[in-house]
Amino acid sequence: MVGWAIAVHGGAGVDPNLPHHRQEEAKQVLARCLNMGISALRSSLPAVDVVELVVRELESDPVFNSGRGSALTEKGTAEMEASIMDGVGRRCGAVSGVTTVKNPISLARLVMDKSPHSYLAFAGAEEFARLHGAEVVDNDYFITEDNKGMLKLAKEANTIMFDYRIPTVLSDTCGASVENPLQMNGLPISVYAPE
């Protein structure tokens, strides 16, 4: 018998100007999800059930880039993907290109448990979701005003952005008043102005 352990993440690559209240908001979500996992482990849930449970919670919260609050495609839609792996027997399941499944990680779990395959994508994944009664919603459910704004920024900067949270109100974090055409990492230099 060993001690249990759990780790969660909400993405790497953080905007250096992320406002303090957004940082606190993110930490609260992480702490809440961590506590959910700790309670499940104390109730002796198996590891594979705990990781699914915690990622579902992270997908349901719009703060991070998954499920509700997902980054948007060039067309302004949400197209999500997920995978899960059980170290016992190295069983695994994955999905890509899902646009209506409320919790992609649970669909990946269904692929692992209920299909002869390890990966389903796009129309096949959506069909499998309905076959197995996974909860489905409109694509709008995943789209937030914040991310619409960030997509606009990304298009203006003509770039593809990583897990990146740029403050929605640039003025209160970047002193530059005159728009400087200079770009860095594909983003307007004004985003980095305070540095």
Add this chain to the structure above:
Amino acid sequence: TVGCVVVDAQGRCAAATSTGGLMNKMCGRIGDSPLIGAGTYACGLCGVSCTGEGEAIIRGTLARDVAAVMEYKGLGLQAAVDFVVKERLDEGKAGMIAVSRNGEVGCGFNTNGMFRGFATEDGFVEVGIW
């Protein structure tokens, strides 16, 4: 991208990763998160979940490499995470969380920050960003 890795009291490891991908990505683009061995991996030794530049994580088979260097080089969990982040990413930017069957947690990233939280049965709890 979000992820969770767990080792339970019976020493069983598991990993899960979920994402919306990249802002302004092309439709049909697939990143590292759904690729077993790249963004997600779990075996008898450890569980790993990655995030960051998907293309770099895929080319480095990042999650599987943590398990591989533990298995073949005999590295401990954090040493394996540090090795992989340092040696396998080339110019790419990424981060990862990991647990081992011995009840350890590990984390590594070469970005300016990573949203993360850890807890172990002996009472250690940490939530961090930078």
